[in-house]
Amino acid sequence: MKIGADRVTIIHLTHPSRRHVQWALLWVAGIALVWGWDLLFLNRPAFAQVRTALFNSLLGGFLVVVFSMILGWACALLVYFLEQRGQTLMHLVLTFVFNLVRSVPQIVGILLGYVFLTALIVQDVLRAPFLQLLSMSLVVSLFVFLEVMDLIRERIEHYKNLDFVDAMLCCGIKEHRIINVEILRKNSMAHLVHKAVAVFGMAIFLQCSIDFIISVGLSTEVSSANFPVTLGSLLARMDSKQDILAISIVFSNVSYVGTLLTRHLQGLNIAGIIVYTLVCTYNIANGLVRRYHL
Amino acid sequence: MRRKLIEHIGSIAFVTLIFALLVVSLKDRQEADRQARIRLVAPYLNLPSLDFGSPRDRALFKETLDLFRPDSRAANDSLMRAIEAYRQSQFTDPALKTGVGDQGLSWAVLRRLGGMYLQFVLVYTVVLGLTFYAAQSLAMYRFVRLKQGRSSYLAEFLQRLRAWNLPETKGGAGARSVQLLLPLLKAGLKVIAYAVLFSPAYVIGYAVKTSVDMDSLLFMVLLGVVSNGLLINYANKFYTLLVGESRKGYVETALVKNLSGLYAWNVPAGVSYRSLLLLPRRFPGHVFQHVYLNARYQYLPTLKEQASFLITGLIIIEMALNIQGHLCYELLQTILYRQYDSALVIVLGIFLLVKVTEILVDVRRYKEGLRYENRG
Numbered sequence: 001m002k003i004g005a006d007r008v009t010i011i012h013l014t015h016p017s018r019r020h021v022q023w024a025l026l027w028v029a030g031i032a033l034v035w036g037w038d039l040l041f042l043n044r045p046a047f048a049q050v051r052t053a054l055f056n057s058l059l060g061g062f063l064v065v066v067f068s069m070i071l072g073w074a075c076a077l078l079v080y081f082l083e084q085r086g087q088t089l090m091h092l093v094l095t096f097v098f099n100l101v102r103s104v105p106q107i108v109g110i111l112l113g114y115v116f117l118t119a120l121i122v123q124d125v126l127r128a129p130f131l132q133l134l135s136m137s138l139v140v141s142l143f144v145f146l147e148v149m150d151l152i153r154e155r156i157e158h159y160k161n162l163d164f165v166d167a168m169l170c171c172g173i174k175e176h177r178i179i180n181v182e183i184l185r186k187n188s189m190a191h192l193v194h195k196a197v198a199v200f201g202m203a204i205f206l207q208c209s210i211d212f213i214i215s216v217g218l219s220t221e222v223s224s225a226n227f228p229v230t231l232g233s234l235l236a237r238m239d240s241k242q243d244i245l246a247i248s249i250v251f252s253n254v255s256y257v258g259t260l261l262t263r264h265l266q267g268l269n270i271a272g273i274i275v276y277t278l279v280c281t282y283n284i285a286n287g288l289v290r291r292y293h294l
Numbered sequence: 295m296r297r298k299l300i301e302h303i304g305s306i307a308f309v310t311l312i313f314a315l316l317v318v319s320l321k322d323r324q325e326a327d328r329q330a331r332i333r334l335v336a337p338y339l340n341l342p343s344l345d346f347g348s349p350r351d352r353a354l355f356k357e358t359l360d361l362f363r364p365d366s367r368a369a370n371d372s373l374m375r376a377i378e379a380y381r382q383s384q385f386t387d388p389a390l391k392t393g394v395g396d397q398g399l400s401w402a403v404l405r406r407l408g409g410m411y412l413q414f415v416l417v418y419t420v421v422l423g424l425t426f427y428a429a430q431s432l433a434m435y436r437f438v439r440l441k442q443g444r445s446s447y448l449a450e451f452l453q454r455l456r457a458w459n460l461p462e463t464k465g466g467a468g469a470r471s472v473q474l475l476l477p478l479l480k481a482g483l484k485v486i487a488y489a490v491l492f493s494p495a496y497v498i499g500y501a502v503k504t505s506v507d508m509d510s511l512l513f514m515v516l517l518g519v520v521s522n523g524l525l526i527n528y529a530n531k532f533y534t535l536l537v538g539e540s541r542k543g544y545v546e547t548a549l550v551k552n553l554s555g556l557y558a559w560n561v562p563a564g565v566s567y568r569s570l571l572l573l574p575r576r577f578p579g580h581v582f583q584h585v586y587l588n589a590r591y592q593y594l595p596t597l598k599e600q601a602s603f604l605i606t607g608l609i610i611i612e613m614a615l616n617i618q619g620h621l622c623y624e625l626l627q628t629i630l631y632r633q634y635d636s637a638l639v640i641v642l643g644i645f646l647l648v649k650v651t652e653i654l655v656d657v658r659r660y661k662e663g664l665r666y667e668n669r670g
Contacts, residue, residue, distance in 0.1 A: 100305050102598075103648045105605040108641055115629060122372045205494065205523065206606075212496055213613045213626070235496075247501040271497045278492040278523060282530070289534065 020287030027280035034269060042265045046239075050269055053234040057204060060137050060230060064203035065196050067141035072148025077179065079149075080156055084175075098146060106143040110210050113139035121227075129228045136227065140206055144199055151195050155188040190292035194285055201281030208232030208274050235270045243267025295660045302653050306646065313642045317635045321399060327632065335380045338373070346381055383631075399635040407636065410621040411643050414608070417511060418647065421518035422604055425525055426597065431570060432525070433532035434586065438565050440537070441557035447481035488526075495521040495607060496614035508615055514608070522607040528600050535589040542588075545581055553581045591666065594659045601651040605644060 031054075038047050075098070082091040101109070117135055120126045126135055156179055159165060168178050184192070211232030227233065234240060243264035249256045260268060288294065338344075338355070345351045352374070359370040445453070454474045490498065495517050499508065506513055519525060539545075549555045558564040569577055577583040612622035621640060628637040 096301065096305065096308075099301065100309065103305065103602070103645060103652065105602050105609065105644060105648060107606040107609045108644060111629070112641070121368070124366065124368050124372070127368055209494055209496070209610045209614065212494070213610065216614060216616065241500055244497060244500040245503055248504045251502075251505065271493070274494060275489055275492050275497065279488055282492065282523070282526070286530065 017287060017290040020284045020291055023280050023283040023287055027277065027284075030276050030280070031273070034273060037261075038265065038269060041262045042269065046266045049229060049234055050266065053229045053231045053270065054273060056133060056228045057207060057231045060133055060140075060207050061200045061203040063134060063137035064141045064144060064207070065200050067138055068145040068148050068199050068203075069192070069196065071141060071145035072152055073184075075145070076149045076152035076156070077176070080153065080179070098149070101143065102146055104143070106206060107210065107213075109143040110139055110206060111213070113142065114210060114214060117227075133228050136207070137203070140203055140210075144202055144206070147199065147202075148192075148195055151191060152184065152188075155191060156183055159183045159187065190288060191294055194288040194292075194294055197281055197285045197288065201278055201285070204231075204274065204277055204281070208235070212236045231270050231274055235267060235274075240267035240270055244271055295656070298656050298660075299653065302649060302656070306649050309645055310642065313638050317399065317638050320634045320638070331376065331380065335373070335377045338377060339380070346377060399633075399639065403636060404639070407621070407624065407639060407643070410619070410624060411640075413511070414621040414643075415647060417514055417518065418605065418608060420515050421608065422597075422601060422651075424515070424519050425528060425600065425604065427573070428519065428525055429528040429600075430532050430575075430590070430593075432529035433536060434570055434575075436529070436533050437536040437540075438557050438559070438570075438582075441540075447477040447484060450477040451475075451481065490520055491526040492523050493521055494614075495611040497521075499611065499615040503615075509617055509619070514611060514617070514620075517611050518604065518608055522603075522610060524600070524604060524607050527603075528596070531596055532589065532593050535592050536585060539585045539589045539592075545585065548581045548584060553584075554579055555581050557582070591659075591662055594655055594662070597655045598648075598652045601655075602648055605648060609644075 038050065042050070075094075079091060079094055079098075082094065114136070117126065117132070117139065120135075121132065126132050159182075164182070165178055168182065169175065208231050211227065211230045212235055214227070215233045215236030235244070244267045246256075246260060246264045247268070250260060339346065344355060346355075356370065356374055359373065360367060363370060444450075451474065454477065458470065458474065498517060498521050545555075554563040556564045560566050563579065565577060565580065565582060569575060575586060577586065609622045609625075611617070612620045613626045617623055621643075625637055625640045628634070628640065
């Protein structure tokens, strides 16, 4: 009996899915549309703030991806070589520490990290905004990189038992070259790109949430004066929150949508950008899964 | 299994020990820190003819500071904030108030936190159960649609639009319009659903703040399930497992052995909505039964990750929406007022909750593994 899945597979072989590219383009188009709309209806100071916040958030997300990739790669290789060379105690200690970090809910870990960063800022150790953004991203990546590490370890485990690895070892090729070039670069790039997209989405979500929480709940200690402005911290400001509160008017008066899109633009804009970015990263990641059969 | 349990218990013991040491050391340091903060601002508070209650005096003081120490503007800002925080704490800091009961970590505080903790555990358990069920249901629905070869609602709309004038299209103009617009309506609903499911909890929370009681447990549970991308992401993970399973060789073998492979809704030998929604899920005589069971077995470890992410979501909800009287709001307050001993106890409680979930998941997976490997 022929099942529906057979048809889908044939379609995939003849026309490889381009969904990930389509969604990436859709994200760019969406942001461009919002930009244009803002130029028309949002006041200049607010527009400048939204631009800066968007730039900082995207840069922060990108930095989290970079840090997570480096940390994930380094830790995966460290654990692998410790295991290979029979250093059981060190291997056990490291695995124990990683599992411990895994058991800490990300937001709790990041919150504690931000408390530490605040202390550094108050003591004037972290002064430059870029340095602050860098350290914020590093804190987030400390609680995200384990996903990358797991993926790299899983890829190494998957290929380690195949014949070509033994053959290359017999030819005198170094193990680290086999792992880095043959397994990771040549055979796992799609997996790594997929993970990078997922980490980017997660980073945007966590960063916005923590900045929102800090700006709302810890505003006397940490504020936008301390940390670079991001979408989360801008959304936590009173005017943005009022814009979001105004959404509830639409439930009783649908015609208010027009007013919402022109008068309550700042908060709506920021919330829209966050949600839209998350939807797009989800679909880009799914598109990659479909395209490369991950 | 024994090794895993030892590791879990070891990490619980290790973290508890570290936290206990930190709590003891912080309890002593908190008072010293408070005194240090007072010493930092005291010389400025006693300056003659300067009233920090007056905005003009504050601005003058700030300008003077910037003139005298132009290279330390951040430190000047910090000093201004410290003075402001000190003045504010005279009115708000529970530690400085008399007659408010226990200050710092005491049995009474622990009892109060214990009540909040139990409430948190209750909400967590309900949300975890609901998301586990809903994520699987959503994934299975998506999987069946994939097997049916259905395209997206928008593509379906375009397809019907193209077929509008074809002679094969049956029915009157009214019926055809309904048929045409139905996928468009579904697409619209899907967009709204996506927007809600991917929204961070604080966006939804503030959007409905004026019309919903934010303090109610029901609202928290609902928000926990639908927001922060939790449901959609874990549904997607289960869906990926289902697709992966359906590509395996045993599926073909099962079809050859005459199990049904028909993925049509509510027809004999097909898949019914009822079996998709009712627990325990059973698809007798259908290959989907085996695809589902194998995917569910692989999904179990993901539950640990889901639990941790769910707690992240619940913390965001309680903290961002300032839901007073809840554990995570209390955590935020304790950090704000530098009661780090209480904050550590709350964090330890949350850590223990994740650990207990991890142990339960590992035990469950071990038991299921025994059954699948014919060892049980």
